[in-house]
Each structure stands twice: as C-alpha cells, then as structure tokens.
Amino acid sequence: MLEISPRWRKVLRDLWLHKARTVLVVLAIALGITGAGSVLTTWAIVREVVDVGYRASNPASATIRVDSVGTGDVERLKAIPSIADVQAGRTIGARARVQGTFVPVRLFVRQDFVDSPIGKLRAESGAWPPGDGAIVIERSSLDIAGSGIGESLWVAEGEGQPIPLAVTGIARDVGLAPGWMEHVVYAFVNSQTMERLGAGSRLNEVLFTTRDSTLSQDAIRRIAFEAKAALEANGRAVRDIEVPVPRTHIHADQMNSLLYTQAGFGVLALILSALLALNLVEAMLAGQVREIGVMKAVGARPSQVATMYFAIAGFLGAIAAAIAIPASSAIGRQYANLTAGMLNFDAGGAAVPGWVVFVQVAVGIVLPMLAASLPVVRGSRLPVSAALRDYGVTASDAGSSLLAAIGGLTRPLLLSLRNAFRRRARMARTLLTLSMGGAVFLGALNLKKSIRLAMDASFDAMNYDMTLGVAPSRAVPELEAAIASVPGVRTAQAWGSGSAVVVRDDGTWGNSFGLSAVPPVSAFFSPSLSAGRWLGEGLSREIVVSARLQDSEPALAVGATVTLRIGDTTSTWTVVGMIPATLGSAWISRDALMAVTGDSMVSRAVVAFADTAAAAQSETRRLVNERLMSSGLRVNSSMVDDSRAAIEDHLLMVADFLSVMGWVMLIVGGLGLASTMSLAVMERTREIGVLRAIGARHGAIHAIVQIEGLVIAVTSWLLAIPLSAPMGAVLGGAFGRIFFRTPVPIVPQLAGVITWLGVVVLVSAVACAWPAIRATRISARTALAYE
C-alpha cells in the first residue's frame, strides 16, 4: 500500500482541521475562475462560431446591382482572372401583413438555392429550397413575421395585392444582421413565386468572390469596377456596387469590443479572487509559523517547507478549477449563444474548446500559488529562532493618535476602530476587493440606467410614433393630408428617402448607404449632434452623417466636401454634422434631394399620434394603413417603440452580464472580509481573553468584532463611490462606442449608492457573524493559556 509520508499527512490533516478556511480559499478561487472562465468561454465559442461560420458561408467579396442579369453575364464575369465564383440573384423589398398591419420584407432569390457557392445558407427546419408559391423565413425574423412552418404569410410586392405564401421552412443566413434588430422580415423565395407576386422573374444582382482571399477592400473594389465595365459593355446598367470589409462579419468588431470589455471584468474578478486567496493563505501561514519553525528545527530545508505550502495552494486551486469549470462552461455557453445570436449565428451545441478548459485549470493551479508566493517564501525563510517564538499574537501597531483625538468614542468602539487598521496590508487588500466589487456593482447599475438614458436621447430625437413607407410615391401635401385626416393622428410629415454612394477620387464608388430627407426645421426630428451642426434651410447640399457611416467612409468627415451619386445623378455635398449611430446613416434636406433627383414625390412619412395609450395607437395605425391602401397605396409601417424595445432589451441583457460580474466581486469581497475577521479573532485570542477577564460580556465581544467589520465595510463603501466614477467612464465609454459609436454618459444614481451601502452592511454582518460567535466562545482561561 502506498505510504503517505508524514509531511504530506500533515498537509492533508491541516486542510481538514481548518475546513472552513479551506472551503473559503476554494470558493474564492472558484468564483474568480468562474467569472473569468465564463467570459473566456464565451469569447472562444463566439469567435470560433463567427469566424468559422462566416468563412464557411463563403461570403460575397462584392455585390453588383444591375437592371437585369442577362444571358452570359455570369460566364463573362467568371472569365475575369481574379474572380473565383459568380452567382446571380435578386433582393427586393416587399411587405407582409402581420396582425393587421404591414411590415417590411426583404425577399432573396437565388439563381440556384441548392448549389449556390456564395453566401451559403443553412436549412434549419422544414423544406429546402423554397418551392413554387412557398416562402422560407430567415430564423432571426420569425418573431417579426409572426408565422411559422405550416402557416401562411401574406406578402405583397409593388402594386400587387397580398397573396398567401405557404411558410414551408426556416433557414439561416449568417451574412445578415438579425431581422429582429433591423425590424424586417428576411425570407427566401424562388423565381416562380416572384412571378406570382408580380415582380417578374428577372435577377438583378451579381455576387462574386475573388481568387485571392487576402485582398484588401480597395483591391476588391477595383475588381468590382472591372466587372462593372464588363457588364456595361454587355449593355447592362449598373445601379450600385457593395464591397463589404473582407473576411469580417459586419458586426464582428462590435462583438469583439464588447467581449474584450467583459474580459477586462473577468480578469478583474480573477485578480480580486487572487487577493482574497492571498489573504487566506497568509492567514493559513500565520497559524503555521511555529510549526514551520519546528519542521526546520528537525531538518526541513526552506525549499521543502515552501513546496508543502505551494502544494497546498496548487491542490486547492485544482479543486477550485474542478468546481468552476463546469459552471463557467455552462454560463459561457449560454452567454455565447445570446451573443452569437446578436450576430445571427447559432452557438447552441458548440463545445467548449479544449484550450479554454486547459487555461482555466492552469490558472486555477498557478493563481493561488502565485498569491501564496510572498507569504510562503517569507514564512519558509523565517529564522528558526524567530519562528519558534511566534504564537500568532501580533504586536499592536502604534495606536492611531488620530483616533485617540476623536472625542466621544466609547472604549469598545475605539478598540474596534483601532483593530480595523492594525494590519494595514491585509486591511488594504480586503478594502480593495470590497471597494472594487462596489465600484463594478455601482458601475453596472449606472450603466443600465445610462443605456436607457442613451436610448432616450436617441429616440427622443424622434418626435413621432410611427414610420410609414408607401408606394407609389406621392406629392408631399397629398400624402400628409391623407394621413392627417385619420382620427387619432395628431400630425404627420412626409420625408424623402433614397440611397447614395460616395464617388471616390479614383472613380470607384463606396458602399451604398441610406438617405433620409427631411425639412431641416422639423418638429418631428430634433437630434443632438456629436459634432458640427444640423442642416441649413433651403436647397443647400448639406449632409449630416452618423459616426458609424463615417467609420466606413472616412471621406465623410465634418467639414469635408464629397461627391455623391444619388440615383443616376452625381453632385457635390458638404458634411456639416455628425449624429449618433442609432439615428440612421445620413440626413439631407428634403428639398435638396428633390432638386438633385428632379423628383418631387416622396415615399416616406412619420406620424405622431394623439393618444399615447398602446391600444389606441395600434388602432390608429390600422386606420392609417386602411386609409392609405384605400387610396391605392401600398403601405408598410413600424412603431418607434417596437424598434426601441427590440434593441434596448438586448443591450440590457448585456449590461445584466456586467451586473453579474459585480455580484461575483461582491461575494469575493464578502469572503475577504470574513477571512480577515476570522484571522483577526485568531490573532487576538489572548487579548479577547484579557477582555473577558476584566468583565466583557458576550454582547460586548460580539459587538467589537461586528463593529470592526462594519468599519471596514463602510470604508470600502466610501472608497467605492469615487472608484465607480472611472469604472463608469470605462463602461460607458466602451459600451457606448460599441453600440452607439459615442460614449454613453454615466449618470451616478444616488439610489444605487444607498443600495450599495445597505448591501455592504448586510454583507459585513453576515461575514462577521461566525468570527464574532467564535470570539464569544473564547474563555478567559483558554485565551490566557494560549500558545
């Protein structure tokens, strides 16, 4: 039978003897690994799913929109040496009737759904490809569509009447931003169905991929223009060219930024749990100093002693990792699914990569060993004579003259205050964990409030309740009058819309972006600008862009003059201002748009309702739709509140994750306080015995310990308040830049500060309960005989 040597028996029995402390160390490290491991797991899964999934879909390098794809066009482009694959398709805007109103639909048609090499789709359930008269819905649009397999979706295109299309399947297109985010129904139909809808069967898009997969966006754009020339030589009219950033999902940058920010918190949780582990290992070693002296006296070398305690730390860390890894895997996978879903990827069922588990095991073992290194090395090097004289009772630090100078303090309270500051390094570590926990907690709390405020600021710019799209376009007064005549409508305003591309110096075009054309002075739209100014009156060709658009088209800097192609015309515009990303891509004057395009008709309107009640608004929406349809218009509409809710709910879910981090740190901080107080009681066993001997009762001893803990807790609360300011700035800055392209201002909430005080007082009471009870159990006789 394997004989365990005496030194390792001692190690194992010491762990068992101090079960509570052993459990605390394991718990502290496990919490830190769970927090950091969850974020690491999420990042690893999302990165792999998105990278692999996106690449596997073979996304188009560029898309060229033409009037009609003709015979030989695909082969002609395939003949261009730098082009690998070519595929024809069509994307058209339609509308679907959902619960009495119309919602926008984007229908995708492919030359060949089954064998399409570009932008591969994945059939999730039901039939594939879409058959005649059938429709397959993209899974992220299911909620908006309100119809599932076996049901019908009533779809209309152009001037046609809505016809029922059988929903026969659900598919996923990872190249699309989620339909719920865009508030549009994405769906797939075949050419025959397009004919039934009255849209004809022609295709009008050519997608291609390049042979060289490492080309830059500009290099791809040049190839696209080569293809454009080839198409034009064959008599095609090219409408626009879209060249996405190669090899990158459109929202991948945002997601990486978010995950990196959360990773920062994961690392912070890990550091705080390491500090707690340091406190606990120090406590463990403080009670072992004399035994270390004895071991050295009987021949143990410093390295042998150090190995024993490093082994303890590593062993406890391994146990902590064994507990934490299943938890972090479960949490990480859930969160990965949520996060990947925001990019329209499916991470459900994704396995946790092996290296993530390995990293957590390694950190779990190494971290406590690192945390233990200072006290272990110090303890193992302590001279034997000094170690043998140690009985775990500390010499008192110099009593604070400041405390003594404060009048009106009772002796027990003074004792508590002095005790709290006796061991400054340990006090500092405990304060750091508690106050950082508070700062993150307050920061996350403030962030949620600030998300709502940022959404308010964005959506407050929209002084309307509903947007409408109509076809065919109408004159402004006619459209406004028709809408305004509906009961329940307070007022309406017609806006223009279109799309534009930046014409670059080399003659190539940037990617197309949407234009909203409004009367410059409009009661309906009052945005806050992040730079520059709003549009001027009259026909001046001024444009206000969003920060996100400016990121992808750097030429659109405030103050710059750019050439824009709008429809078939080219004109020069001046960028005068910048707005938050949530308010659309670009804004110009309605009159200026009409002057440039020569088209005085509009196809968009915004409507403000008289009644704020949801039921009344729903009814008014229905009436407006009916009224306009009865006048021969095709209509689709969406409510501003619905759009806001969809985005805000998902942002708040992400903020909730940060709140969870705050709670993790709070628990770590509470454990830190509990361990500090336990150690404090142990160190002052003789002192407590003396207090007993001079008449201190249970209540007084209990109070001394509780008050000492409370002093530390309240001090941490005071520190957390100023710490939450930079914490909030980091969170708001990162979050805001990721989602809104401008920092989200963090507004400290007094309610949160008060809540945190309550939480920290409660944590202190709980953390100090057991040490206080232990202190009351120390008898005078036992304490005075303590060695």
Place this chain on the structure above:
Amino acid sequence: MISLRNVSRTFETPAGRFTALSDVSLDINAGEFVTVVGQSGSGKSTLLGLLAGIDRPTAGEVRVASTDVHTLGERAMSAWRGRAVGIVFQFFQLLPTLTALENVMLPMDFCGTFAARDRRKRAVGLLARVGVADQASKLPHTLSGGQQQRVAIARALANQPPVLLADEPTGNLDSQTSADVLALFDGLVREGQTLVMATHAAGARAYASRTVSLADGRVVRDEVLARA
C-alpha cells in the same frame, strides 16, 4: 564533539542592544552529559540555539560534530541540523496534526535518512525505547506532558544525531515526570549519546558529568562532576 571559541551573541531590541552571550569559549567531548545552568536571561537558551544552528553568533566560532556551524547558509544549516543534532524543547513542539509515530518519522522524512520502508519500524522502536510505544497512534493533545516529552525525545533521536540538545526539557513537567525524563536521558548517555541540557532542575546535577554555569552571558563556572 562541540567547540565554541569566543562566541558572542547580541540582540537589537527596542530597548537597546542586549548581549545574551559574551565571549564564551567551551569544549564538550563525545559522551558527555553537560548541564548548562544559570538564572533566567543568563544565556542558556541562546547557547543551545547556537549549538543547534537555529541561531547565529554575532562573533566567534561554533563547531559541532566536525562542522563549522557559523559558516553554513540557511539551506545547508537545515540539512546539517536534521542529521547532526536532535533538539528537545521545553514545550515539546510536536506537530499537532501528526500522531506520535508520525512526529518521530518526520525528521527521517525531511532528511532522507533510512530507507522509506524502514522508517516506521525505526520510529516504533524509538517510541518503545522511550517507553511510549502504546501511544504511537495518538495525537499530541491526547497525551500527558510527560508522554509528549518522551515522544519529543524519540523524535530528536530519529536521525541518530551525534549530539542531543535539550532546552529546559523538564520545565513544563511535574517532579515525578521530570525525574523519569532525566532518567531516560541518563540511559541514553550511558549508551554513548552526547547530551547538552539547559536546565533549572536541581535533580539534573545527579545525572550530569559536567555542569557549566552562566551568568550575564558569561561562563562563570565549569565543573566536572562525578557520575554515578
């Protein structure tokens, strides 16, 4: 076996410099039973600490079992100490979570003396030698003071050290138990063990072959005694 030359030890304390030993020179031969006597603060424990290598002289040379102890580094000192000296403390200093047997095996474990498969048997033998073999599986807190000190003596003998050092070994024991322990020491010396014992116990004189008296850190008397 033991040689001290002009050994001094001073301590820096908040109250100022304190000289525990001053210019002590001493030779102890193999097989001697030397008691070191003196009042509290005379330097007895300091002297033993220097002989054990758990303290370092401020000046002078300490040579024990053919080794210049004062020149050893911390690591070498530990290794030397485990094999060269066995230490018996006033307060026993047994590890509380190890049984009596395991406490005795511990020095062999740290120093790698004796084959691992023989250590248990050797430890049982040592416990029998000191009269507490039946307490082998007990934890220290369940043993009486005398039993704990016997276990501590067995531990001190574990690595067969040439020198046994005992610092007030009977200071925490009643008179009967003290006498038993002293008798035990006497038996070991008769078997050839060299023993240096700092003590207040009057009864120790009867067993010692020599007594060195310290006062204020200096040797004031070095008396050879007739052993029975």
